[in-house]
Amino acid sequence: MSLISVGTMAFDAIETPFGKTDCIVGGSATYVAYAASNFVKPIKQVSIVGNDFPKEEMDELRRRGVHLEGVEVVKDKKSFFWSGKYHLDMNSRDTLATDLNVLTDFNPQLPEAYQGAEFLMLGNLDPTIQKKVIEQLRIRPKLIVMDTMNFWMEIAMPQLEETLKLVDVLMVNDSEARQLSGEFSLVKAAKEIIKMGPKYLIIKKGEHGALLFHGENVFFAPALPLEVVFDPTGAGDTFAGGFIGHIAKTGDISFANMKRGIIVGSAMASFCVEKFGPERLKEVNKADIDSRIQQFVDLVSFDIELV
Amino acid sequence: MSLISVGTMAFDAIETPFGKTDCIVGGSATYVAYAASNFVKPIKQVSIVGNDFPKEEMDELRRRGVHLEGVEVVKDKKSFFWSGKYHLDMNSRDTLATDLNVLTDFNPQLPEAYQGAEFLMLGNLDPTIQKKVIEQLRIRPKLIVMDTMNFWMEIAMPQLEETLKLVDVLMVNDSEARQLSGEFSLVKAAKEIIKMGPKYLIIKKGEHGALLFHGENVFFAPALPLEVVFDPTGAGDTFAGGFIGHIAKTGDISFANMKRGIIVGSAMASFCVEKFGPERLKEVNKADIDSRIQQFVDLVSFDIELV
Numbered sequence: 001m002s003l004i005s006v007g008t009m010a011f012d013a014i015e016t017p018f019g020k021t022d023c024i025v026g027g028s029a030t031y032v033a034y035a036a037s038n039f040v041k042p043i044k045q046v047s048i049v050g051n052d053f054p055k056e057e058m059d060e061l062r063r064r065g066v067h068l069e070g071v072e073v074v075k076d077k078k079s080f081f082w083s084g085k086y087h088l089d090m091n092s093r094d095t096l097a098t099d100l101n102v103l104t105d106f107n108p109q110l111p112e113a114y115q116g117a118e119f120l121m122l123g124n125l126d127p128t129i130q131k132k133v134i135e136q137l138r139i140r141p142k143l144i145v146m147d148t149m150n151f152w153m154e155i156a157m158p159q160l161e162e163t164l165k166l167v168d169v170l171m172v173n174d175s176e177a178r179q180l181s182g183e184f185s186l187v188k189a190a191k192e193i194i195k196m197g198p199k200y201l202i203i204k205k206g207e208h209g210a211l212l213f214h215g216e217n218v219f220f221a222p223a224l225p226l227e228v229v230f231d232p233t234g235a236g237d238t239f240a241g242g243f244i245g246h247i248a249k250t251g252d253i254s255f256a257n258m259k260r261g262i263i264v265g266s267a268m269a270s271f272c273v274e275k276f277g278p279e280r281l282k283e284v285n286k287a288d289i290d291s292r293i294q295q296f297v298d299l300v301s302f303d304i305e306l307v
Numbered sequence: 308m309s310l311i312s313v314g315t316m317a318f319d320a321i322e323t324p325f326g327k328t329d330c331i332v333g334g335s336a337t338y339v340a341y342a343a344s345n346f347v348k349p350i351k352q353v354s355i356v357g358n359d360f361p362k363e364e365m366d367e368l369r370r371r372g373v374h375l376e377g378v379e380v381v382k383d384k385k386s387f388f389w390s391g392k393y394h395l396d397m398n399s400r401d402t403l404a405t406d407l408n409v410l411t412d413f414n415p416q417l418p419e420a421y422q423g424a425e426f427l428m429l430g431n432l433d434p435t436i437q438k439k440v441i442e443q444l445r446i447r448p449k450l451i452v453m454d455t456m457n458f459w460m461e462i463a464m465p466q467l468e469e470t471l472k473l474v475d476v477l478m479v480n481d482s483e484a485r486q487l488s489g490e491f492s493l494v495k496a497a498k499e500i501i502k503m504g505p506k507y508l509i510i511k512k513g514e515h516g517a518l519l520f521h522g523e524n525v526f527f528a529p530a531l532p533l534e535v536v537f538d539p540t541g542a543g544d545t546f547a548g549g550f551i552g553h554i555a556k557t558g559d560i561s562f563a564n565m566k567r568g569i570i571v572g573s574a575m576a577s578f579c580v581e582k583f584g585p586e587r588l589k590e591v592n593k594a595d596i597d598s599r600i601q602q603f604v605d606l607v608s609f610d611i612e613l614v
Contacts, residue, residue: 088491184395187534208515211532220606222527225518227494259609293611299527300607302566304600 003248004114004141005032006046006133007123007237008103009053009071010080013096014276016231017088024277025057027080028123028147031234033066034281035241035268036121038289039249041065044114046133048072048106050079060282069111074102090229091206110136119248121240122146127156127163134166143253145169145244146198147236150176161196169258170198171240177203186211187218200258202243204236212262214255221262222299224270224292231276235269238281242268267292310555311421311448312339313353313440314430314544315410316360316378317387320403321583323538324395331584332364334387335430335454338541340373341588342548342575343428345596346556348372351421353440355379355413357386367589376418381409397536398513417443426555428547429453434463434470441473450560452476452551453505454543457483468503476565477505478547484510493518494525507565509550511543519569521562528569529606531577531599538583542576545588549575574599 007029014021029047036043043066051074058068083097106129120141122130130146146167152160153176164170170193178184181192190201190213203211207229209222242265243258250257270292274280314336321328336354343350350373358381365375390404413436427448429437437453453474459467460483471477477500485491488499497508497520508520514536516529549572550565557564577599581587 185534185536187532205515208512209527209529218532218606219609220529220532221609222516222529222607225494225525225527227492229492256609260611263609263611297611299525300529302526302528302563302570304567304570304604 001040001119001248001251002042002044002117003036003040003119003121003244004044004046004070004110004117004133005029005036005121005123005241005244006108006130007032007121007125008080009045009047009049010082011052012233012277013081013083014231014233015085016090017086018228018230019276021276023081025054026082026234026277028234028237028240031237031272031278031281032121032123032241032244033061033064034278035238035265035272036245036248037064037066038268038284038286039242039245039264042067044070044111044117046070046108046110046114048074048102048108050074050077050102053079067113070108070114072108074105077102077105084233086232090232108133115139118142118251119244120144121244122167123237123240124149127152127160131159131163131166134163142251143168143247145171145240147171147240148176150179153179165197167198168253169200169202171202171204171236173204173206173236177201202262204239206232206235210239210262210266212255212258214258217255219255219259219262221259221266222296223266224295224299226270226273229273232273233276234278235272238272239265239269241265263293263296267296308347308426308555308558309349309351309424310343310347310426310428310551311351311353311377311417311424311440312336312343312428312430312548312551313415313437314339314428314432315387316352316354316356317389318359319388319540319584320390321538321540322392323397324393325535325537326583328583330388332361333389333541333584335541335544335547338544338579338585338588339428339430339548339551340368340371341585342545342572342579343552343555344368344371344373345575345591345593346549346552346571349374351377351418351424353377353415353417353421355381355409355415357381357384357409360386374420377415377421379413379415381412384409384412391540393539397539415440422446425449425558426551427451428551429474430544430547431456434459434467438466438470438473441470449558450475450554452478452547454478454547455483457486460486472504474505475560476507476509478509478511478543480511480513480543484508509569511546513539513542517546517569517573519562519565521565524562526562526566526569528566528573529603530573531602531606533577533580536580539580540583541585542579545579546572546576548572570600570603574603
């Protein structure tokens, strides 16, 4: 089962109540690749970087089965850079700098070898670019998953609406779901968003877990209660990577299997926040992941008899 | 299995984005009684009301197996009155009026017939009064559950600490858990609070569900995603009533059964918010409750194989 992942590969400078980093590797497609490569190979990466993106990072991704033919390297420009500072609650943050750099030139051309992929993960990007990627695929993937954010709802709503018509699964956070739908209740928001195109909607609520909506079905997955959330950067992308990694590994796009995908994504995200950037994701092995998934099983399991 | 429930029986005037009520019946012990009486009889109520508390309400409670011998009626005073207005998010509210009235005289004397009760639910009250109730019981109940709020942490912390030493289960909301422990992480907060006395801690997170902590064990129960939260008043007390009602019905104070109690409490709370005051709680029957509990089962159920 092959997976195309489209998104940014970038540098982040992050400040949290627990510490501070200078430039470390980040970007949505980086997190998706580190998470998903635990479950599926190859991952056909589509991104753009500058002349400053570390060779060691590229090598590490290759070792994990990530194909980089679709990653454009711009010789005379720098990689996308984001800098932010988290508040004490770790749910809100201030953006200190956003240097688009190479991202202004991003106009992905899918390599011929990427054709025929069964799964497509569209990381948060300009919806026009997301649509162009879909249109380049001669055979429609079995499942197209899309992430987006409030920024595009504010400056490119008509384009976003066009792209939404083409995807199967949309992932947004709770405030974005409210903004996109104009509804405060997440149940009502889900109904409105599903009318816009996606058959499945995943609402990420950070420390409060995630919801999956499809028709009349709803599934809720908790986040793992953690002693320390060290750095939430990339948690949403890591969640997406675990989700699509599990779906691509199994090839099963049923609602029941999407529920499992959400648990896998939540488990991967719970690792991501334990250290700065994707550092922790590089350390975990299969036993760690299995043990973390078991924690999720234990966290919500109960048996009740209706008597 | 007999249950003593201590708390307020009062009037509320409530304004929500969906409507407004004048004086309707409320109070923590009222909600506990309406919720718990679906599961256990008798409920030995301990409270205080004024000359204005409706006879029909007393009769209705009696019909549901609630003993009112421990409810003092003060002839020349009015019942406790609270008035509040909810914000659009339904999680925050402004208190518009708090008329203590009879509550200033509340010095509960347990009727002799209440002795020997196996379960004790202490609704949110002055911790000194909560302690006095515990001390009047000649045989310690099998399980003592206590609710409290930030107000007592601010004005009566030493007394609250004394009472905490005497109880088995504490119920607070997330911000109260943080305030009581001085820890932001709920996992760390739980560890600190459990050192203060209670062996079990339930953290209520409103629309984000509830957590149960005991030793190294954690259980998470979601809240049901609802299209409309009409009025959240009493949801926490209703949750408490469903919880202690299930525990008292089964007589089982194991961790596994407390998990079930939390699901039952969450189901009852999800009814409570559908109409003003305890109105919806008066309507639901066993079939409604079973069907609602089944929705909780479906909401979180998934099967995953660690392969």
